[in-house]
Amino acid sequence: xxxxxxxxxxxxxxxxxxxxxxxxxxxxxxxxxxxxxxxxxxxxxxxxxxxxxxxxxxxxxxxxxxxxxxxxxxxxxxxxxxxxxxxxxxxxxxxxxxxxxxxxxxxxxxxxxxxxxxxxxxxxxxxxxxxxxxxxxxxxxxxxxxxxxxxxxxxxxxxxxxxxxxxxxxxxxxxxxxxxxxxxxxxxxxxxxxxxxxxxxxxxxxxxxxxxxxxxxxxxxxxxxxxxxxxxxx
Amino acid sequence: xxxxxxxxxxxxxxxxxxxxxxxxxxxxxxxxxxxxxxxxxxxxxxxxxxxxxxxxxxxxxxxxxxxxxxxxxxxxxxxxxxxxxxxxxxxxxxxxxxxxxxxxxxxxxxxxxxxxxxxxxxxxxxxxxxxxxxxxxxxxxxxxxxx
Amino acid sequence: xxxxxxxxxxxxxxxxxxxxxxxxxxxxxxxxxxxxxxxxxxxxxxxxxxxxxxxxxxxxxxxxxxxxxxxxxxxxxxxxxxxxxxxxxxxxxxxxxxxxxxxxxxxxxxxxxxxxxxxxxxxxxxxxxxxxxxxxxxxxxxxxxxxxxxxxxxxxxxxxxxxxxxxxxxxxxxxxxxxxxxxxxxxxxxxxxxxxxxxxxxxxxxxxxxxxxxxxxxxxxxxxxxxxxxxxxxxxxxxxxxxxxxxxxxxxxxxxxxxxxxxxxxxxxxxxxxxxxxxxxxxxxxxxxxxxxxxxxxxxxxxxxxxxxxxxxx
Numbered sequence: 001x002x003x004x005x006x007x008x009x010x011x012x013x014x015x016x017x018x019x020x021x022x023x024x025x026x027x028x029x030x031x032x033x034x035x036x037x038x039x040x041x042x043x044x045x046x047x048x049x050x051x052x053x054x055x056x057x058x059x060x061x062x063x064x065x066x067x068x069x070x071x072x073x074x075x076x077x078x079x080x081x082x083x084x085x086x087x088x089x090x091x092x093x094x095x096x097x098x099x100x101x102x103x104x105x106x107x108x109x110x111x112x113x114x115x116x117x118x119x120x121x122x123x124x125x126x127x128x129x130x131x132x133x134x135x136x137x138x139x140x141x142x143x144x145x146x147x148x149x150x151x152x153x154x155x156x157x158x159x160x161x162x163x164x165x166x167x168x169x170x171x172x173x174x175x176x177x178x179x180x181x182x183x184x185x186x187x188x189x190x191x192x193x194x195x196x197x198x199x200x201x202x203x204x205x206x207x208x209x210x211x212x213x214x215x216x217x218x219x220x221x222x223x224x225x226x227x228x229x230x231x232x233x234x
Numbered sequence: 235x236x237x238x239x240x241x242x243x244x245x246x247x248x249x250x251x252x253x254x255x256x257x258x259x260x261x262x263x264x265x266x267x268x269x270x271x272x273x274x275x276x277x278x279x280x281x282x283x284x285x286x287x288x289x290x291x292x293x294x295x296x297x298x299x300x301x302x303x304x305x306x307x308x309x310x311x312x313x314x315x316x317x318x319x320x321x322x323x324x325x326x327x328x329x330x331x332x333x334x335x336x337x338x339x340x341x342x343x344x345x346x347x348x349x350x351x352x353x354x355x356x357x358x359x360x361x362x363x364x365x366x367x368x369x370x371x372x373x374x375x376x377x378x379x380x381x
Numbered sequence: 382x383x384x385x386x387x388x389x390x391x392x393x394x395x396x397x398x399x400x401x402x403x404x405x406x407x408x409x410x411x412x413x414x415x416x417x418x419x420x421x422x423x424x425x426x427x428x429x430x431x432x433x434x435x436x437x438x439x440x441x442x443x444x445x446x447x448x449x450x451x452x453x454x455x456x457x458x459x460x461x462x463x464x465x466x467x468x469x470x471x472x473x474x475x476x477x478x479x480x481x482x483x484x485x486x487x488x489x490x491x492x493x494x495x496x497x498x499x500x501x502x503x504x505x506x507x508x509x510x511x512x513x514x515x516x517x518x519x520x521x522x523x524x525x526x527x528x529x530x531x532x533x534x535x536x537x538x539x540x541x542x543x544x545x546x547x548x549x550x551x552x553x554x555x556x557x558x559x560x561x562x563x564x565x566x567x568x569x570x571x572x573x574x575x576x577x578x579x580x581x582x583x584x585x586x587x588x589x590x591x592x593x594x595x596x597x598x599x600x601x602x603x604x605x606x607x608x609x610x611x612x613x614x615x616x617x618x619x620x621x622x623x624x625x626x627x628x629x630x631x632x633x634x635x636x637x638x639x640x641x642x643x644x645x646x647x648x649x650x651x652x653x654x655x656x657x658x659x660x661x662x663x664x665x666x667x668x669x670x671x672x673x674x675x676x677x678x679x680x681x682x683x684x685x686x687x688x689x690x691x692x693x694x695x
Contacts, residue, residue: 016452018656019442019449020657020662021439021662022663022664023427023429023662029427033654048651076653084653086440121438121440122440124434324538334513337539337571357538378536
């Protein structure tokens with residue numbers, strides 16, 4: 001085996017051709033590139049084509065499931081692609097070549113520059129989100145006898161129109177029926193004559209009148225509550 | 235797979251044979267060892283004839299341990315069937331900073347006593363050789379230019 | 382019940398290997414490598430930390446326009462691209478030493494392809510001084526290790542010398558012609574025609590306006606016939622040499638041969654993450670350029686006067 005000691009370029013020169021922003025901490029970039037173990041391609045040139053296939057599907061469906069380690073690589077490539085498109089714009093030739101190489105469908109190139117770029121212009125965080133899924137098998141895989149020990153990951157673009165994976169952490173209770181009725185009752189009371197007349201009178205009279213209204217509204221609420229228990233909880 | 239300029243034969247063969255990937259060669263070491271060909275750089279008659287004929291001198295022995303020739307080392311060389319001594323004056327290998335690197339492995343022929351065969355050196359010589367420990371004052375006297 | 386207590390004592394006092402018991406684990410010995418704190422400042426992963434969160438959106442450039450050219454003028458102030466070789470304390474100390482050295486000597490702005498003349502104090506030389514002139518082929522290193530090589534053909538012999546920028550034995554560095562080329566590596570001049578690397582040693586420096594932009598020399602170099610010392614064709618498709626003139630017939634053969642090779646990537650210019658890993662991002666560059674711009678403003682007037690004095694002397 002011939003090895004090139006004389007011919008090796010021993011020390012790399014500082015390549016400062018571009019100004020590149022640092023990726024945000026949610027994106028996990030490993031020290032070295034991850035190899036996608038596929039059989040039909042050979043070498044590092046085929047790997048980029050496979051990554052391009054994943055990126056086209058990401059832009060099409062805005063949420064895809066992959067092997068977790070494959071998704072780690074695709075995450076970095078998408079973020080870089082979108083930042084380049086944001087900074088350089090539509091008419092810059094090298095970015096057009098990049099988009100042409102990575103995106104295999106022509107409609108999605110227009111989507112990049114016209115839909116995704118204005119969506120992410122004011123973002124300081126990452127544009128994508130990676131979820132880690134368990135290696136549980138589906139019914140079809142169990143029947144066919146497929147074995148999977150590796151985790152799967154769900155990559156999605158932020159701001160997508162699909163329903164969210166995670167429920168929101170804080171649920172505001174203003175939309176609950178009981179609270180809607182209470183707010184309406186409050187409004188009616190404060191707008192009514194009873195409140196304005198009773199303001200001058202003693203406090204005890206106010207409280208009693210106010211309590212009467214409150215109790216009446218509670219009766220209404222109890223009626224509705226019985227009806228609600230029949231309906232399923234939303 | 236490519237080969238350096240030293241092995242021209244192998245380069246020509248590889249151009250003809252497309253699937254010859256399994257040539258077993260020794261490692262390509264960026265060193266001047268026993269077996270390397272040198273270029274004579276002074277105006278001695280022996281050196282001129284050897285370079286014109288296409289039979290450059292080849293290192294047989296090196297007066298140094300380890301047996302790797304560096305700038306200023308004395309060397310035995312085979313020219314035209316004769317054994318002669320010489321001094322290495324320029325190397326192609328990458329050097330430390332402030333030491334020049336030449337495009338050819340240069341040397342100067344001399345006697346056993348240290349008297350050079352030629353009267354003039356036509357090529358620049360590194361300043362390293364001026365060290366007193368090397369004992370090459372007679373060759374410094376011939377030189378025209380220093381780098 | 383005695384054994385586990387003994388193991389705990391060993392763990393606490395860092396007893397060497399031969400005192401280890403059978404059941405003890407060796408992980409505590411190797412903890413020193415991972416537990417060393419290399420300091421904050423430059424991120425030791427390729428992504429930022431939550432402490433260094435970005436306040437400006439990603440679509441806007443962080444570095445202002447004035448400081449964009451600094452990364453080309455002072456490339457040795459940046460840290461190494463590998464985060465394993467970075468150390469905040471080392472960079473801070475190196476920057477201080479580099480700025481101190483720049484007070485003593487005028488290290489000018491130069492690029493690969495520009496012609497320089499360097500005078501060095503050499504104990505072995507006649508008169509203890511030696512001067513060499515040549516074209517800058519290659520520039521490498523970070524910090525105090527930064528070097529550049531000069532090439533010239535003298536008496537029909539090609540010579541290359543590598544110099545350290547911040548070595549105190551250097552007396553002066555003069556820029557005779559400020560230029561840029563299409564490549565960052567001009568090492569293919571070794572196998573090019575000799576006319577492209579000959580420069581007379583008596584060349585006089587070229588006058589240049591201070592604020593003018595640096596010209597780019599779009600020369601395409603003619604190469605000597607094969608064989609060459611290095612396979613420059615392969616390097617073309619990996620590092621994109623634009624400065625070589627295309628040769629008929631040979632180009633296509635070498636390209637086809639290298640495509641069959643498994644380790645060749647013909648789409649390397651589209652590889653975004655490889656580019657990212659070899660560059661240093663904006664957020665890490667900004668604090669360095671801010672520091673340097675303060676240094677420039679404080680010393681610009683002094684240097685202008687020194688330059689004018691030199692011009693008047695001539």
